[in-house]
Amino acid sequence: xxxxSTGIGRAAALAFAEHGADVVVHYHSxxxxxxxxxQEIVQKGRKVLLVQGDVSDKQQVDSMVAQIKEAFGRVDVLxxxxxxMVKRARLEELDEETWDRVMxxxxxxxxxxxxxxxxxxKAQGRGRVINLASVAGHNGGGRGALAYATSKGAIHTLxxxxxxxxxxxxxxxxxxxxxxxxxxxxxxxxTPEFRRQMVSQIPMGREGTAEEAVGxxxxxxxxxxxxxxxETIEVNGGQLMR
Numbered sequence: 162x163x164x165x166s167t168g169i170g171r172a173a174a175l176a177f178a179e180h181g182a183d184v185v186v187h188y189h190s191x192x193x194x195x196x197x198x199x200q201e202i203v204q205k206g207r208k209v210l211l212v213q214g215d216v217s218d219k220q221q222v223d224s225m226v227a228q229i230k231e232a233f234g235r236v237d238v239l240x241x242x243x244x245x246m247v248k249r250a251r252l253e254e255l256d257e258e259t260w261d262r263v264m265x266x267x268x269x270x271x272x273x274x275x276x277x278x279x280x281x282x283k284a285q286g287r288g289r290v291i292n293l294a295s296v297a298g299h300n301g302g303g304r305g306a307l308a309y310a311t312s313k314g315a316i317h318t319l320x321x322x323x324x325x326x327x328x329x330x331x332x333x334x335x336x337x338x339x340x341x342x343x344x345x346x347x348x349x350x351x352t353p354e355f356r357r358q359m360v361s362q363i364p365m366g367r368e369g370t371a372e373e374a375v376g377x378x379x380x381x382x383x384x385x386x387x388x389x390x391x392e393t394i395e396v397n398g399g400q401l402m403r
Contacts, residue, residue, distance in 0.1 A: 163187045163216050163274055164243030166195035168344035169293065172371035173240055173378050174198055175205075180379065182238075183208040185229055189215055189243070208233075216243045217265035219273050226277040236281045238289045238382045241271040244312075246350045249305030260308050267312035271319060275334075279327075287331040291381050292320050294338040296397045303355065313338075317393055324391030333390040335381045340397025343368045364399035 165174040166188040174184050175198065184202055186209060188195035195211060202209040210232045214221035229236060244267040247259050271292055282288030297306055298313030316336060324334040341347065341359045347368075351359070360368060377394040380386055395401055 162238075162240035162242050163270065164189070165240075166191040166198055168346055169339065169342060169371045169374045170240070170242040171198050172375045173242065175201060176372070176375045176379060177238070177382075178202040178205045178207040178209070181207070183233060185210045185212060185233075185236075187212050187214070187216070187225065187243070189213065216270035216274055219277075222270075222273045222277050226274075226281075229278075230281060234281075235285050236278045236288065237285075238291065239275060239278050239282075240378060241274055241290065241292045243267075243270055244293060246306060246309040246346070249350055250308070251305050252307055254305075255308060263308040264312050267309065268315050268319070271316060275323065279330075279332075282327075282332050283330045288327075288333075289382050289386075290323065290327070290332060290334040291378055292316050292334070292336040294320070294336045294393055296338055296340040296395070296401050298338060299401055299403075303351075303359065320393060321391045328390065333381075333386070335386070335389060335391065336393040337374065337377045337381070338393050338395050338397070339369065339374045340395075340400045341368045342371060342374055342396075344371055359400075362400055363397070367398065369396065369398055 162170055164170040165186045174186055178184050186195055186198050199209055199211045212225045212228055214225045247263050275290055294316040295313035297310040298317050302310035320334055320336040327334055374396050377396055
């Protein structure tokens with residue numbers, strides 16, 4: 162799974178290992194955190210591969226998938242989790258470089274990684290792809306999240322389109338859309354005051370945990386979701402009810 166050194170990705174990597182899966186831990190720059198996840202999975206007795214690279218760069222993505230093929234020979238579940246806001250910037254402040262980077266990390270990466278993994282899933286005759294969208298993709302996010310929200314809105318559409326494209330190969334594609342989750346993401350991009358404002362709009366009255374976002378991922382990866390594709394599961398404490 163991409164971006165699995167911290168936050169939801171870390172929690173998902175550990176949860177899959179706890180449920181008996183071998184895991185690929187990917188990181189871009191958080192080497193120390195990724196090594197920590199790696200060691201925890203080793204302690205659980207599962208096989209784990211640690212890979213590093215920029216998921217918005219095709220050459221690096223292809224190299225990582227080659228490593229995965231050599232180590233495991235297959236990919237049963239791909240979780241496209243890597244993403245970033247890069248920085249908060251309202252429309253008049255948003256520069257082209259930031260816009261392009263947000264789109265590359267959040268959107269282009271899903272296309273590149275899924276396309277690179279596709280031959281393995283086709284060869285084995287099945288697969289699951291789980292994308293990370295966001296409540297921001299529905300409601301536009303908070304102030305300064307224009308690029309991020311746009312990229313996540315595109316993930317909702319991309320998930321549906323990929324689901325249709327890959328049905329012939331018995332590959333199911335779904336997404337989860339977290340709301341306000343207590344992760345390093347919000348530690349970096351949201352002030353305490355802004356987080357309190359967001360929580361005030363959540364019927365459950367609190368932020369979610371990374372572990373609470375993982376339950377729907379495990380469900381979508383399981384046989385209980387054999388008749389579900391092109392869907393997004395909302396994980397937001399009632400912040401957005403659809």
